[in-house]
Amino acid sequence: MTAVSDRKTPLALKLLGVAGLAAAGGATGFVMARFVDLAALPWTDALAVGLSTMLLAAAVVSAGIMASRPRSTPVGCGLLQIAILALAGLMLLAPIYGPNWFSPDMVFWGVVVLLIAQSVANLMLWRQADEMLQRVLSETSAMAFWALQLALFLYAAAERLGLIEGLTAWGMVGILMGVYLVASVIAAGRRGIK
Amino acid sequence: MNNRLKVLRAERNWSQADLAEQLGVSRQTVNALETGRYDPSLPLAFKIARVFEQPIESIFSAQGTPR
Numbered sequence: 001m002t003a004v005s006d007r008k009t010p011l012a013l014k015l016l017g018v019a020g021l022a023a024a025g026g027a028t029g030f031v032m033a034r035f036v037d038l039a040a041l042p043w044t045d046a047l048a049v050g051l052s053t054m055l056l057a058a059a060v061v062s063a064g065i066m067a068s069r070p071r072s073t074p075v076g077c078g079l080l081q082i083a084i085l086a087l088a089g090l091m092l093l094a095p096i097y098g099p100n101w102f103s104p105d106m107v108f109w110g111v112v113v114l115l116i117a118q119s120v121a122n123l124m125l126w127r128q129a130d131e132m133l134q135r136v137l138s139e140t141s142a143m144a145f146w147a148l149q150l151a152l153f154l155y156a157a158a159e160r161l162g163l164i165e166g167l168t169a170w171g172m173v174g175i176l177m178g179v180y181l182v183a184s185v186i187a188a189g190r191r192g193i194k
Numbered sequence: 195m196n197n198r199l200k201v202l203r204a205e206r207n208w209s210q211a212d213l214a215e216q217l218g219v220s221r222q223t224v225n226a227l228e229t230g231r232y233d234p235s236l237p238l239a240f241k242i243a244r245v246f247e248q249p250i251e252s253i254f255s256a257q258g259t260p261r
Contacts, residue, residue, distance in 0.1 A: 077220075130219040132232050191226045 021061065028057040041096075047174035048092040051181065055089035077133060080125040087118040092177065095170070136187045143183035148176060197254045200228045202246045216245050 032038070032053055038046040062082045091114045098107035126137065158164045188194075203213050210224040217224070217238065226232035227242075234242065243250045 130223050131235050131238060132223040132226055133220065135232070190231065191222070192229055192231045193222050193226075 020064075024057060024061050024064075028053060044168060044171035044174055045096050047178065048096060048170070051174060051177050052089040052092035054181070055085045055092070059083075059085035059089065077125055077128050080121050080128065083121045084118060084125060087114050087121065088177070090114055091118065092174075132191060136184075136191055136193065139187040139190075140180065140184040143187060144176070144180045147179050147183065151175075151179075195233045195254055195256060196230070197227065199224070199242070199253065202248070202253065203228075213245070217241055 032050075036049055036053075038049065041049065059082045062078065062085065066078050066082070091111055094107055094111050094114065098110065102110070126134065129137065155164070155167065159166060199213075203210070210221045210228070214221045214224045218241075219238070223232065227234060239250050239254060243253060246253060
């Protein structure tokens with residue numbers, strides 16, 4: 001027992017944190033604008049690149065926050081969450097940029113390996129999580145499921161009626177990941193997790 | 195649900211991390227419990243009661259119920 005009472009974070013430190021996050025956001029935006037022409041990509045690829053950039057940036061920021069904490073702070077599920085974010089980001093990028101360097105077969109098997117690693121990390125996260133984090137994960141899944149099944153029903157009806165064009169599986173995955181990301185932010189925010 | 199976690203913790207001069215360690219949960223969970231953003235499961239409520247050596251009903255009460 002350390003018998004240390006909680007102290008409020010000093011305002012200067014909070015402002016420094018906000019400035020750090022703003023700098024990370026700015027750097028991410030700069031890198032995106034410098035190296036990726038989203039307008040030249042099909043919307044499905046643009047969505048995947050945008051999401052993967054957010055996931056990778058979140059992983060880097062989380063790693064930075066974790067590294068800046070005192071060594072006495074328990075690591076908890078942080079490392080697994082960072083790994084999951086990074087692997088999800090890479091899985092979304094691989095099918096778009098991987099064929100520039102490797103054959104489609106190799107890229108596909110690379111994605112399979114990433115998917116297995118991410119699934120194992122997700123399972124480990126669930127097993128290590130305390131009851132509140134498990135609740136957040138369950139609520140995220142439930143919110144994403146209901147939002148997506150409603151959207152899928154409407155989309156399917158509109159497609160059947162010939163009102164809209166068909167959607168590729170790649171586009172659906174991008175939408176699914178985006179909805180899941182929003183749901184996770186809402187579920188975590190409700191419990192005060194930032 | 196209302197609870198007296200913050201008061202009980204302060205009386206013992208424990209940090210949120212200290213309490214989290216004793217309960218086997220994360221510091222965020224203790225924070226969410228104290229701010230009323232999360233209601234504990236029954237097993238966790240019993241654990242909290244054991245840690246503070248008080249009956250559950252003296253720590254938790256239904257919303258709006260006077261103690």
